[in-house]
Amino acid sequence: MQIAFIGTGSMGGLLIESFLRSGALQPKQITASSRTLSKVERLSARYPGLKTASSNVQAALHSDIIFLCVKPLDFQSVLSELKDVVTEEQIVVSITSPILLAHLESILPSKAAKIIPTITHSVLSGASLCMYGERIRPEDRLLLEQLFSSVGTPVPIPETQVRTASDISSCGPAFLAYILALWADAAESRSGLDRNTAIQLGAQMLLGTGRLLTEGGFTVEQLQQRVAVPGGVTAEGLQVLQEHLFQVFPELIKTTTRKHEHDLIKLDKLFENIEA
Ligand SMILES: NC(=O)C1=CN([C@@H]2O[C@H](COP(=O)(O)OP(=O)(O)OC[C@H]3O[C@@H](n4cnc5c(N)ncnc54)[C@H](OP(=O)(O)O)[C@@H]3O)[C@@H](O)[C@H]2O)C=CC1
Ligand SMILES: O=C(O)[C@@H]1CCC=N1
Helix, strand or coil, rough: CEEEECCHHHHHHHHHHHHHCCEEEEEEEEEEEECCCHHHHHHHHHHHCCEEEHHHHHHHCCCEEEEEEHHHHHHHCCCCCCCCCCCCCCEEEECCCCCCCHHHHCCCCCCCEEEEEEHHHHHCCCCEEEECCCCHHHHHHHHHHHHHHCCCCEEEEHHHHHHHHHHCCCHHHHHHHHHHHHHHHHHHHHHHCHHHHHHHHHHHHHCCCCHHHCCCCHHHHHHHHCCCCCCCHHHHHHHHHHHHHHHHHHHHHHHHHHHHHHHHHHHHHHHHHCCC
């Protein structure tokens, strides 16, 4: 199996390195292209056998799966290059949420999928959100989900839910890191607990909480109940969260959804300019 990566910036590079580190892919199975060629050349130097393509078209030729790891506004030019080159047998995968499967399928003759990864794949964990176009066959889904199960947990979702799901799985690490930083600052100013120590405690707590909610058999409700012992401090802390956090997540989802819808409108206009 040959895989192309178009765009080796932050996420493209991270996916390549994660698939290699997991052992799911060998360097000789990968061909990559990017606007700034030196970014691919760095990967080729680090992983001998990984092929540097001098153009996106060259990367796409002879690849079974083509990952498009460019930002939404760069899709117009990439799809214009690929539309006369890709074939019905190839699978093109977008890793960005505002690019609709319908956009991909209306322009490309290939099969189309959308898989939203997460930075946590770099430590072989986290959920990859999987959405499939109409031409994708069951064996294609299997192939993609097998590949992503090497770096995390593939989770099929309807495309209409991609924003709210990706807020949790892909934006979540940034949101939680922000909350943890605030918590560490408060701990330091209240008791003098060193900020770095507080962050380490929090990181270990997040790891363990994730494990309890996956392999540990706990639900979120059971976890709260088990920790908040009657007459203890956790119950008092949960009260504070109930009072102050109640509105935060509806507001966060409203804001990210508004931005997503704005991006969709902008992209719809751009896609009108690409002839199928
Ligand atoms: N960061 C995250 O945690 C996640 C990001 N994503 C999605 O990944 C997408 C990419 O993000 P990210 O990797 O951070 O962005 P980057 O800007 O780091 O990477 C995009 C890469 O695409 C290259 N590029 C741009 N245009 C072209 C072109 N025409 N042909 C070939 N290569 C091109 C850029 O080249 P150059 O180096 O010259 O700029 C750059 O290296 C985003 O849309 C985001 O939504 C999805 C899930 C999680
Ligand atoms: O901030 C962003 O747009 C991307 C999408 C998911 C995570 N980062």
